[in-house]
Amino acid sequence: MNAENSSSYIPIVVILVISVIFGVVISSFTPQVFPTQASAEAEQVDNLFRVLLGIGGAIFFLVQGALVWSIVAYRAKPDDDSDAPHIHGNTTLEIVWTAIPAVIVFVLAVLSFQVWTSIREEKANEQIVEVVGQRFNWSFTYAIPEAMRVPDGPTSITVPELHVYLNRPVKLEMTTPDVIHSFWVPAMRVKQDLLPGRTTEVRFTPVELSPDGGFPVVCAELCGGGHGGMRSAVIVHEDEAAFNAWLENALPESGDPAGAGRQLLESGALPCAGCHTLDELGWTGQVGPPLNDVFDTAARRVPGLTAEEYIMQSIREPGAFVVEGFPPAMPPFTEDQISQQDLSNIVAFFRSLSADADDTSVSDEAADVDADETADIEAGDEAADEAGVGDDESADADLAAQGREFLLSSAVQCAACHTQDDLGWNGRVGPPLNGIYDTAATRVEGLSAEEYIRQSIREPSAFVVEGFPPAMPPHTEAMVSEEQLDAIIAYFRSQSEEAASE
Amino acid sequence: MATITAPLDRPLEGKRPHINEYLRWSVDHKIIGVQYMVTALFFFIVGGALAMMIRAELLTPALDVAASGQQFNTIFSMHGTIMIFGWIIPMMAGFGNYFVPLQLGAKDMAFPWLNAFAFWLIPPAGMLLILSWFIGPIEAGWTAYPPLSTLFSGDGQTLAALSLHLLGISSILGAINFIVTIKNMRPPGMGYFQMPLFTWTILATALIIVLATPFLAGALTLLILDRIGGTKFFDAANGGDVLLWQNVFWFYSHPAVYIMVLPGMGILSEVLAVHSRKSIFGYKLVALSSLGIALIGFTVWAHHMFTSLTPELRIPFMITSMIIAVPTGIKVFSWLATIWMGKIRFTAAMLFGLGFLSMFVIGGISGVMLATLPFDIHVHDTYFVVSHLHFVLFGGAVFAIYAGIYHWFPKVTGRMLDERLGRLHFFITYVSFFLTFFPMNFAGMLGMPRRVAVYDPKFQTLNVIISIAGFVLGVSTFILFYNMFDSLRHGKKASANPWRALTLEWATSSPPPSTNFIEDPVPMSDPYGYGTTEAEAYLYGQEQQFGPLKPAHFEAALLAAASDDSDPLPEGAGD
Structure with missing residues (x-):
């Protein structure tokens, strides 16, 4: 052996x-x-x-x-049935x-x-850039050097790509308003997660000029359906002079307030896109009134106020003129948040859109459609009133159908906050409305389901469900008429009856 | 010491239980073992179909097969969850159930009723998991990181979490049963170091499950509360912390990797020794390294958080993660020394055993690379990780499962599998597996993140290669399924010990009778010394001296001998 x-x-x-x-x-x-x-x-x-x-x-x-x-070497010979030497260890x-x-x-x-x-290691003379990653884009904010600032002008600029220059160490300070993302530049070998509630940091020193289109920036942490598309680029400039030239160019010219306004809105620094629709900038929010053509609409809104004054006041004190059919959900923006200069730039931007958009009245058409729908529902109400003599059940069903239709129309914004499977709503801010008629009956002693729902819509603050923010605006008769409210309640009741019959 | 001669192959005939036995509540650990394994194979097909969808989507850099990004996310989330909790973990539990009592010479598990209960939690839990697909998108991957999983993902996430709760309970109950069985059901005289290595790995695995799975349950409870109970554990805007989940989740889920791989290592230790006609090399160290892996496995979880953890904490976890390579290395080198100078028979079981060695070592090497913090930063959450985990869980655990199926199918069913189909299955699987998962290393290092449906077009060539190999790998699975179905009816009848193996499960008929052994087996000091002619000669001598040890009708195959010169029969053995 x-x-x-x-x-x-x-x-x-x-x-x-x-x-x-x-x-x-x-x-x-x-x-x-x-x-x-x-x-x-x-x-x-x-x-x-x-x-x-x-x-x-x-x-x-x-x-x-x-x-x-x-x-x-150790394959067994075909006719060899014996064991190999049993070596137990060494x-x-x-x-x-x-x-x-x-x-x-x-x-x-x-x-x-x-x-x-x-x-x-912390390097000397680091260039600090604030990074925000949100579903599904990146934005990078730079402080504007004193020398480049215009009086009362912005002190920082936000752009969708990361700009750096050769051999200058960079430190990124990163935040996210929604879920975890991960900032990865494969060419730089750096990666760091962005965590809700924290600021995380990552450092690197670029030593190579970027090709056309820059070095890819990739989100490496699963953040939702658009995760694969959450990309940006690092542009590496030759030297400080080239970087400054880029920065100068990126800054809105002082004589171009509309450009400055656009730049500010595009940067993602303000949260407007979450609630408003604005085709020009690709916003698709549904909570507040659309801003396409806002300059023209604003001019007609309040007698005695110009479009400029109306828009400015709407931003500073949104509660003053809430557009019918929309919740008074917009927070006021103080001068700390939007400087007077920025505000007038924003107005200038909207004015410039008005000139562009004179011929195309997309939003007007949309508004017309809304109006038509509402009219239909009102007409339906009347028809129901007229027909509602004989068959109670069918009248109930009609009323319930109208309630459903009204909720599905864009006249009210319940879907933004509530979940209701039958209507395809999946809002998560307020309590879910599945089975609401049955729940409502049990909520407050002495109040029927009908009374509870009615009061919850007219005066939501009266009964806030535990665990949810008191965020729902009161809906006055101007927003939801008594007939519409009846229809809504009939709709919820019909759901409860259906569930019971099953 | 003396060379042991191979045991004789005995023509003991077993009787297969009626098919109905498998369809209803049964407390027989062998029935339950098969129930586990068949259920797991079903989930393997479901998870595999999902994998095919993923590879179809990734043939092009744009979103085309899946209807939306959310749907793609749901597909890979389900793939991961089903493969881990529906396939590998229950499959290993199935092997454990069937063979641990046999290897100990016991009649059943310690708690037969609990055993059945643990199994019967799995079918409803699995159905819940599959149903969650239809309830709403599960967007957050099998790792379910909040706030994506709490504030954004659909209601399917809640249902999947509930399903995992059930699977976790099943897992814990099963593990308690294994621990008690191994502690109490060994025959008098059989010490821990007289147990075969497969049973050793099941012991180590069960300890991990009992200690780690409650943490998964805790994390899932917080997740469910956040989703439906209005709590804010993971909501940073309201004082919660997103890293809390990552810490607790990985405190379970990293040890879970060993829950999946350790039993596979146990299977490998049995298969390699038997089919190379040699003893396992370094038995004691291999046995202890299982416990070492289990122990160190609890100290490494945060390497999954190298890009989110506070930077100062990353170095300690890098060190612990690297250390775990040492006990793993012991196993790999011991296996190599086992086959070295052997007389290797290239059965399908052996081929998959060798395939495990050859592929698992790649997963081990990329594992050490991933533990290396500065390099991990670059490849964290990329296809490099996807490659690594599949080399460990497919090249490791699944290859071991395949080896176990070819090795033990005759024992369980009384029929031999078709060896030629088995070899075909091996060669196609081995090549397509390598071509599927190895190129992922390049994709990851060059810049492709994981879990994306949309990717940089420069990675398309790589992804087409990966997808085509992946499809072949998917199809190759059906060779095994065909082989099993066909052999059940037409396979050659299996004798008690067709491989002439040396452990106790081969010393009874194939399949074993419902009480496993007609007589209580007499343990011996070498776990790999049952049924040898030498053992029988020794026992014959004892019998002459002390009178009949046992009624003789169940052959001396069950009787024991001392392996080294003169270890006397343990006390309590015999009459």
């Missing part, structure tokens, strides 16, 4: 030697499996990987080599293959620690 043992060492030695050669050779392929090294950190990370690939490659070859050798060998991996991981840990410390 000893003789057999010693002869079996020869292939082991051969495999070991080839493994080491294999490791060295394969580690030289490191550059092929990485994108370009566009940052100082990239070189350190890649060099560490070269070590990993060398050791990993050697171990890979050692194992596969021993396997292949065993398969070739303490020295077992110590060796426990100790060597332990030494390897110790070395790797030390190397990694050095690289990690160096990457994380």
Whole structure:
């Protein structure tokens, strides 16, 4: 057995030697499996990987080599039914293959620690950029240098790409208003999650000019349906002068308030897009009135107020003129949030749209449709009143249908906050309305379901459901008429009856 | 020590239980084991179909197969959840159920009724999981990170969480049963180091399950409360913390990787030794390394959070994550030494065992690379990770399951599988598996994040290769299914010990009688020494000296001998 043992060492030695050669050779392929090294950190990370690939490659070859050798050399002869020599173990060998991996991981840990410390180190003269990642785009905010500022003008600028320049260390301060995202620039080898409720940081130093279109910025943490499309770019400029030239160019010209207003609204710094629709900027919010053509509409809204005055006041004090059919949900914006200069820029932007949009009255048409729908429902009400002599049940059903139709129309905004499966609503701000008629009956002693629902709509603050914010606006008769309210309640009742009959 | 001669193959005939036995409540651990395995194979097909959808979507860089990004997210979320909780974990529990009592020479598990109960939680839980698809999009992946999973994902997320609760309870009950069985049901005289290595890994796995799964239950409870109870545990805007979930979830889910892989390592230790006609090399260290992996496995969870964790905390977790390579390395080298100088028979079981070794080592190497913090930062949440986890869970756990199926199918059904189909299955699976998952390393390192339906067109060539190989891999599975169905009826009759293996489960008929053994087996000091001619000679001598040890009608196959020169029969053995 000893003789057999010693002869079996020869292939082991051969495999070991080839493994080491294999490791060295394969580690030289490191550059092929990485994108370009566009940052100082990239070189350190890649060099560490070269070590990993060398050791990993050697171990890979050692194992596969021993396997292949065993398969070739130790295959049983077809008519040999006997056992191989039963070797139960070898303490020295077992110590060796426990100790060597332990030494390897110790070395790797030390190397990694050095690289990690160096990457994380605070550098002198860091350029600080604020990054916001939200479903599903990136925005980057820069402070405007004193020299470039116009008096009373903006002090910062927000753009959709990250601009940096060669050899200037960058520190990103990152936040997110919604879910977790992860900022990744493969060419820079940096990645850091953006976490709701925290500001996270990441540093890198660009050392390579970006190609056309920049180095890709990718979101690496699953953030929803548009995750794969949440991309941006890093543009690396030649030097500070080139960077400043870009910045100068990106700043709205002082003589172009409309451009400045557009830039501000486009930057994503203000939350308008969440509630308003504005085709020009691709906004699709549904909570507040659409802003297409707002300049023309504003001129007609309140006698004695110009469009400019109306818009400005609507932003500063939205409660003053709530557009019928919309909840008074907009918060007031003070001068801290939007400077007087920014405000007049925004108005200038809307004015410029009005000139553009003279011929196309998309929003007017939309408004017409709304009006038609509402009219239909009112007409339906009357028809129901007239027909509601004989068959009570069918009248109820009619009324319920009208209630449903009214809720589905864009006349009220319940869907933004409530969930109601039958209507396809999935709002999460307020309590869900599935089975509301039954729930309502149990909520307040002495109030019937009908009374409870009626009062909850007219005066929502009276009974706020625990666990939900008191965010629902009161709906006056101007917004929801008594007849419409009856129809809504009839609709909810009909749901309860259907559920009961099932 | 003396060389052990291979045990004789015995023509003991077993009787297969009627099919109806498998369809109803049964407390027989062998019936329950099969119930687990068949259920798991069903979920394997469902999860596999979802994987095919993912690969179809990724043939092009645009969104085309899935109706929306949300639907794509739901597809891969379901794929991951079903494969982990519906396929690998229950499949391993099935192997454990069937073979642990047999390997211990016990009649059943310690708590037969509890055993059945743990299994019967799985079908309804699995149905809930599949139903959640129709309730509303599950957008957040199997990892269900809030706030995506709490404030955005659809109601399917709640249902899936409830389903995982049930699966977790099933898992915990099963694990308690394993621990008690292994502790109390060993025959007198069989110490822990007289147990086969498969049983050792089931013990280590059960310890992990009992200690870790309650953390999953806790995390899921918070998630469900946030979704339907109005709490704000994970809502940063209201004082919650999104990292709370990640910490608690991974405190379970990293050890869960070992829940999936350790039993596979146990299967491998059995298969490699038997089919290379040698003893396992370094039994004691291999057994202890399972416990080492289980223990260290609890200290590494935060390496899943290398891009979100406070930077100062990342180094300690890097070190613990690297250390776990050491016990894993012990296993790999011991397996290599086991087949070294063996007389290898290239059965399908052995081929998958060798395939495991060859693929799992790639997963191990990429695992150490991922533990290396600065490099992980670059490839975290990319296709590099997708590659790594599939090398571990498919190249590791699933290859081991395949090896286990080819190895133990004769014992369970009394029929041999078709070896030629088995070899065909192996070669197609091995090649297509490598071509599916290895190129993902390149995609990840070059800049492709995971969990995207839309990607940079420069990655299309790689993805087309991956998808085509993936489709072949998917189809190759049906060779196994065909083989199993066909062999059940037409396969060659299996004898008690067709592989001439040395553990106790082969010392009874195939399939075993409902009491497993006609007589209580007599344990011996070598877990791999049952049924050898030498053992029988020894026992014959004992019998001559002390009178009949057992009524002789169930062969001396069950009788024991001392492996080294003179370990006397343990006390309590025999009459």
